[in-house]
Amino acid sequence: MENIVFCKGGGCTAKLGAGVLSRVLGMLPKGPVDENLLIGYDSKDDAAVYRVSDDVAIVQTLDFFPPMVEDPYIFGQIAATNALSDVFAMGGEVKTALNIVCFPEDMDLNILGKILQGGAEKVIEAGGTLAGGHSIADDGVKYGLSVTGIVHPDHIYPNNMAETGDILILTKKLGVGIICTANRIGEASAEAMEEAVASMTTLNKTAAEIARSYRVHACTDVTGFGFLGHLHEMLDGKHSCKVFAAQVPIMQNVLQYADEFYLTAAAQKNRNHVESYVQFENISFAMEEVLFDPQTSGGLLLAVHPEDAEKVLAEMQEKGLPAAIVGEITEKREFEIYVKSGAA
């Protein structure tokens, strides 16, 4: 079997920069306002939510990208896990999914089969049904899903309604962008890559289900804009927060690879976009890079009522998730994000 053709940067590192994107989106014509569209792209949220009745709203999302690993089956799993995650980040249940495929005409179709197999398995694991798809011939491989889920209109997790005093919980370790970059030039250890793949193929389903029993004020999944980029969106100009760097879960070897400058262009774009909002207090260069690192299929970032935080954390850890309390929401201060070197 031939190898998948590598794009210049796979996974969420292939995302367009937030600055460029907001400029283009700002120019689109806006039709009449539909009151049933509860969440559209105006809110920079993870998925669109449309109310069809008092009890049911549809969650719609799509995500696809070029490969960031060589194994087509694992790539399929990662791309699907990443696309499904947006439904979980809204508090929804996955119902149906459609494949989105770009594939070169002259490439071995067995590769495509492996990609789709990996994807289909994750859709089933997520509790959904694969219902169709669309494919086009293209120079490079790209794969993802368009996912439809449902959610109760009163139980949507917005990404920007955090309250002062809320505790921030992150459900996966950071660093997959840097590790995949190191891997691309043959410098990542097998163990580091294994850990990254295991993380990228873990659905955010369990984390989202646990969160449902508690007071979660805001939730997003950490993907292309990195931990600080998504945190910035969550704060939405209304709050500030403290991040306790020592408590942020990170992958093995990732600091070492950051110090070797195995850094992506996307991480630098993230830095350009968010750095002015962030005050680093004695944080190493490598850790800064990890906090800006674009995450493919990253974890959920939740703002939880302070009385519930420990319980949420305990349940998640019991289910084997590497979740951790990483910070807390405060009143708006001079800077938006204060990254402190110690623990809480």
Next chain:
Amino acid sequence: MEKKIVDARGLACPLPVVNAKKAAEELHTGDVLTVLVDNEIAVQNLQKFAKQKGYTAAGKKKAEKEYEVTIQVVSADAAKTAATEEQDEEVACTVDARKNGMVIVLSANVMGTGEEKLGKSLMKAFVFAVTKQDILPETILCYNTGAYLTCEGADTLEDMKILEAEGVNILTCGTCLDFYGIKDKLAVGTVTNMYEIVEKMEQAKTIIRP
């Protein structure tokens, strides 16, 4: 003094930095390493690398998709001293946005003469409208009360940040920031001085002053 050139055009990150790092390891204090790249983000990543190593770096746009980063290599010991001195010194990278030679001069925090409230809202609308143009300026110069436009609390700040993300060079007059006591509030772009302000105006093909 040795000179070395690394051509990293056509290579995606992290390769330009990884190749530059390998080349720098074979050089000694005072040697110069020139790295050629084809995009601005790679320039920034090289500057980040140089700063970490305590080297000095200067980026220059030579042509469309052709950038040159000149790195002055110093030994590990010398680097430590240099790093502390250089920390606040932002390396000037004169890479431009979409149009060479368009400079917008914001000499006040209001647009036009008249009621201040109106002048302020006109200025906010002006900066917003700039973000929506197909052709962006190369540089925005802010001086006198124009310095407020790039500081914390300004309603123009978000749009200024969008422009910066697009590659617009946003420069605010340091003397003005000092005079109004808002130097620590600067939230976008870099501080400039009168020499640079004069130079930017002299070299501009078009100056827009609302």
